[in-house]
Structures are given as structure tokens and as C-alpha cells.
Amino acid sequence: MTTRFPDPASRSAQLFERAKRVFPGGSTRGQTYMRPYIIYAREAKGCRITDVDGVERIDFINNFTTQLHGHGHPAIVAALQAQAANGTGFNFATESEIMLAELIQARATSFEHLRFCNTGTEAIMHAIKAARALTGRTKIVKCEGVYHGAYDYAEVSLDPDPQAWGVDEPRSVGFAKTAPEGMVDDVVLVPFNDVAMTRRVLDKHRGEFAAFVLDAAPSRCGGSRVTDEYARLVRELTRRDGTLLILDEVVTFRLDAGGAQTLYGLDPDITTLGKVIGGGLPIGALAGRADVMTAFDQTRGKASVPQSGTFTANPLTMAAGIASMTLFQPDLVARLNKLGEEARSTVRRAFKAAGLRAHVDGQGSLVVITIAAEPPRTYRDVYRANAAGGGQAMEELHRRLLNHGVLWSTTGLGCLSSPMDQPEIAALGDAVHASLKEMKADGLERLFP
Ligand SMILES: Cc1ncc(COP(=O)(O)O)c(C=O)c1O
Known part of the structure; x- marks a missing residue:
């Protein structure tokens, strides 16, 4: 069993080698692709997803926002x-x-x-x-x-x-x-x-x-x-x-x-x-x-x-x-949107505590992290921020979050599901904080504006 990503000895890494024999580049879906190998899911329940190596993470992608009610409701x-x-x-x-x-x-x-x-x-x-x-x-x-x-x-x-x-x-x-x-x-x-x-x-x-x-x-x-x-x-x-x-x-x-x-x-x-x-x-x-x-x-x-x-x-x-x-009723939406506000504040606080700049926005139960000096308003603002190092910083953050129990997207989008509550938001804050601390220790502060 592995708890770190990437690990060449992991079952996911082995499956990826096998996948390369049937899929071009080992992948059949752009969204799940990641370097150096894809992580394969074993099962998911509520807001938690477990990979084939037995590592459990809180799922803040929810199959790119489809699983509003989590997994296996x-x-x-x-x-x-x-x-x-x-x-x-x-x-x-x-x-x-x-x-x-x-x-x-x-x-x-x-x-x-x-x-x-x-x-x-x-x-x-x-x-x-x-x-x-x-x-x-x-x-x-x-x-x-x-x-x-x-x-x-x-x-x-x-x-x-x-x-x-x-x-x-x-x-x-x-x-x-x-x-x-x-x-x-x-x-x-x-x-x-x-x-x-x-x-x-x-x-x-x-x-x-x-x-x-x-x-x-x-x-x-x-x-x-x-x-x-x-x-x-x-x-x-x-x-x-x-x-x-x-x-x-x-x-x-x-x-x-x-x-x-x-x-x-x-x-x-x-x-x-x-x-x-x-x-x-x-x-x-x-x-x-x-x-x-x-x-x-x-x-x-x-x-x-x-x-x-x-x-x-x-x-x-x-x-x-x-x-x-x-x-999917108004009271559920209201609760999730409030939790979304808390998630955005928590992630903002984690960046502030690490002394690193990012813009955390998104509406309702959607959370968007852009590693940028100024609040992005258009595609070009995001492009410039990514080209200036923010894109690479986000990829690094994504990878480190995986090792702190959180599944987020490489592009910065995250979302909530109804099984989530305060403990998951607190865990998100802790994971972002720990990941940013690690990134600073590894000299990656230079990627931030
Ligand atoms: C805003 C928006 N429109 C359309 C689509 C396409 O949906 P699908 O992936 O189901 O084809 C997506 C997918 O993520 C989307 O985010």
C-alpha cells in the first residue's frame, strides 16, 4: 500500500502501464489524466473516494460537479x-x-x-x-x-x-x-x-x-x-x-x-x-x-x-x-451554498497564513482557486496568471493536496457535495495549509505572484 503520490510501485502506476497497451497515452478520458500516471478509483461512498491502493481522500471534484449528493446516496x-x-x-x-x-x-x-x-x-x-x-x-x-x-x-x-x-x-x-x-x-x-x-x-x-x-x-x-x-x-x-x-x-x-x-x-x-x-x-x-x-x-x-x-x-x-x-431542494442548496462560502473563506485563510497570494472565488457550492496577484475577470487574466507561474503552482498544489487527503482539480475548480459538512471544510483548510507549507519548503514560492 502507498500513501504518497507519485509512487512507481503503486497499483495505480502498474495499471497505468497496462492501460498504455490499450489507450493512446494510457488514457481514455482527458479529465482524469495526470502526470506521471493516472490514479484509479476502487470505490467511493458519500464524499470520500478510495483509490486502488487503499488511499482515501475527500472528493472535492465529484466527477467534475455531477455528484451533488456524493457517491452512493x-x-x-x-x-x-x-x-x-x-x-x-x-x-x-x-x-x-x-x-x-x-x-x-x-x-x-x-x-x-x-x-x-x-x-x-x-x-x-x-x-x-x-x-x-x-x-x-x-x-x-x-x-x-x-x-x-x-x-x-x-x-x-x-x-x-x-x-x-x-x-x-x-x-x-x-x-x-x-x-x-x-x-x-x-x-x-x-x-x-x-x-x-x-x-x-x-x-x-x-x-x-x-x-x-x-x-x-x-x-x-x-x-x-x-x-x-x-x-x-x-x-x-x-x-x-x-x-x-x-x-x-x-x-x-x-x-x-x-x-x-x-x-x-x-x-x-x-x-x-x-x-x-x-x-x-x-x-x-x-x-x-x-x-x-x-x-x-x-x-x-x-x-x-x-x-x-x-x-x-x-x-x-x-x-x-x-x-x-x-x-435537490431549496433548503439543500442553501446549506451547500453556505458551506461553499465557508470553503472559500477557509481556503483564503490558508493562503494568507502561508503568506502566498491567490484569488479564491466561485459561486454557491463551486470554489475556484486561481493563483494570481489580481482578481481574474476574464480568460485572459487567468491565462496571464497561469503563464506567470500560477498554472504550475496550481498543478503542484493539486498533487500535494492528493497527499493530504483531498481530491481537487488541476485547473483550480473544486465543488461540494451534500454529505459534506464542517469537518470536511476544516480538513480542506488543513490540507491546503500543509500543502502550501511544503511548497514553500521546496522553494516553490517563486511560482506565486
Ligand atoms: C459549462 C459546461 N458546459 C458543457 C459541458 C459539457 O458537458 P459534458 O462533459 O457532459 O459533455 C461542461 C462539462 O464540463 C461544462 O462545464
């Missing part, structure tokens, strides 16, 4: 067991899809009609397709550097470097080598929360955009929330131009019982959902005004956006989703 397990015994997939619809849709529909007035799919990526893809079908336009606009899943268009300018930033307004850059040039030109960028630039870009491209895709609290911009002024501007100009406002709530839905839109008073035309609404199983969904969602209506022949999917609305996901949404 009894209500979700029972729902899954009951459904598994009754069948896991049919070419009939099930009542469970109506039940889950009804539970979601009741949460926000903009959710007049819904459509399920299997991932947040698909939800964004179908939302953009619907916007194109309804407007007859091809271009979309999104905030530079913000993640909306792996659909080609949504990935444009996900990680542009300064050479690609452009001298005036942001320039579109393909994310991967696969990005066709014509497609890149169909995506226009604005900086998150930059009212003047966004107004300029939307005025310049008036009448050209099918959709504006917005995340109300993008972790890749440091975790701050959309300002009221920015949200108002985006809504006003999209309405003026007949552009659909797609609110990506794949992550932010957990911020309130009705998502960021009920918390911040946003009024989208289409919302994309995922993660928490599936109770830990693969899911995506679109919810929007009934007239917008007619794009998916096939009762009068071929729909404008034909959308299907072998596993869409599969009964296992629906069962887990119903259990998850039933537990």
Missing part, C-alpha cells in the same frame, strides 16, 4: 437497483422521462418544454442547431476561453494564446487541429463581462448571430459571476437582433433550485443542462420556450432539428435523475 442506489431489475434500455419511451422532465420544468419559467440527450456537449450542440434552424443564420457568439463541451463550434477559442488574441476584438481560433477554417469564422468571441467590447462586437455583427452562448459563472474566467449590467446588455442586444440567448447551466444549475437563472434573474431562450440532473449518470438536456423548442417537434414531419440518440432518456439515467432532483 441510498435513494439514488435504490432507484438504480429497482430500474436495473426492470430493464436498462428499450425502444419504447418510459414514464420516468416524463417524471424527470416535470421535476425540471417546475424549476424555472423559461423551461416550458424540454428535450433530453446524453451529455452537456450534446445539449449545447442541439441548442446551437435549434438556434440556427429558427433564425436561418449560422454564426454564433460566445465568451473567449469559456468551456461549453466538445462540439466543434463550442470549442472555438477555448485556449487561444496571446499571439492569437488579436489587436482589437478577440480573434477566433480553432481549439484542436481538427477545426475546419470555415467553422472557426462562424464563431465570434467577446470577453466575459466586458460590456463595452461586447456591445461593439454585437453592433458590428448586427443580424448575423443565431445564438449567444453564455455561462453565468465560468470557472475558466476565475469563477466570478456574470454582472447584472452584462446580463442586461446581452439580453437586450440579443432581443434587439433576433438572436437566441443560450444559457449554459450544465454546471451552474446547482447554484439554485432553478439554476443561475433564478438566482440572478436571467431570462434565456434555451437553457442547456447536464451533470446534477442525472444523479451521477450520463445526461444532458435542453429546456426552453415552447416556440423555440418546436425546432425539435416531429409531429408535422421531419423536425427542423432531428434529435435522437440510442441512450437518450434511458431509464437508468431517468431513475437516478428523478432521485437526484427530488433531493
